[in-house]
Amino acid sequence: MDVPVASAIKNSYELLPRQMKVVARWSLDHPTEVALLSMREQARRAGVPPATLTRFAKRLGFDGFNELKEMFADSIRERPKSFAGRAEELTARREAEGDGALIGDIIKALGGHLSELAQPSAIKALAGAADLMVESRHIFCIGLRSSFPAAHLMHYVGSLLGSPTILIDGIGGTANDALRIVTPRDALLAVTVAPYSRYTMQVAEFAVSRGVKLIGLTDSELSPITKISEIVIRVPTEMPSLVHTMTPAFAAVECLVGLIAAKRGSRALEALAANEAHLTSFDTYVLETRRMREL
Structure with a gap:
């Protein structure tokens, strides 16, 4: 802001x-x-x-x-005219009744939230985060509860691109074990939104104390993760409904993996080809997937 x-x-x-x-x-x-x-x-x-x-x-x-x-x-x-129509203005809407009105409000809210990722400050943060990830030895990812899917998406798609991603998910109570190998050559993507996970903060603080470059994907400039993050990517979550949205967080991660793919270039293509060959050997899909030809 x-x-x-x-x-x-x-x-x-x-x-x-x-x-x-x-x-x-x-x-x-x-x-x-x-x-x-x-x-x-x-x-x-x-x-x-x-x-x-x-x-x-x-x-x-x-x-x-x-x-x-x-x-x-x-x-x-x-504000630049290109952002004048951002759906933040949905807050001035009239209260409407009916299913259609509620769905319309939700879609407008999502459109406004997503458009914020095209602002210069967000573009700068996303590009900087992608640079850190491409240069890192390992990319650690953490997100709990509603934040978990976004962190998992970064881990899953990042691995398809040949990035050395590690998901801190704690299966069998082993979450802390992944942190034994962190070094200043690593990056951590921490996804957390209000009311903010205490464990995510503990992991982030530990990683930073070991020199890890922290990328905070969060919902507010006053989120506790911002104080220790090298780069902060803000993703609004408020919705005209009872639950918050994680759609902007997904979109931010998709922007990150797109940038990483472009920055890795031929290495990403080779990793994708190897992954496709592996999946084909197990006859994983009913329909044949379309091979990516260029990035």
Whole structure:
């Protein structure tokens, strides 16, 4: 987020009272909503009293919340036109009834979240992460609960491309065993979203203490993983439904493996060909897979 006050919010976060921390996270994760919605509606969505928003703004040195809101509005107006239609604006939608309306809201939300991965800051983070992975001796991957599928996808597809991936999944209570071989030549992709896995943080902190390059795939600039990550890839998770989405995390991983494939070039093609030959020897699929001819 490019709002000028973002740094002040992040720097003061740890010293804020509990409810103000909620407002801080809301402000950084929903800049468009801060700019467009009323204070009362923002308080409702953030789950705090409206007065907390006023106290939060004054804590940052503003006369009131409207002054803070105007700063967010200025930042929104300065966005490149190519991003003007991002579905963050779904937060200003009218509440609708019926299955079709709910499905439409969900699809719009997903479209907005995915479009954020095309912003310059996200592209820079994804490209930097891919560079680290290509240069690493091993690529460790971890993600628990809803974050596990994204971590597994990185491990599975990365291995098809010939990347030396290791999934920290803990089968039989052996999760920690994989960490015995970590060195500064390795990278770790840690996928974690609120409420944030304690074990994922423990693994990340251990890896960083051994010099491993940490790539945090997470949902907020105030996620605990960001403090120790060399590169942070932010993936929004909020949805107009009861559960959060991991679709942007999947998309981010697919971007990473696409970049890795392109960077590995002929080595990736050779690895894919070897994998196809192996699967064919076991007659794995009903239909013959189409061989990738170029990257």
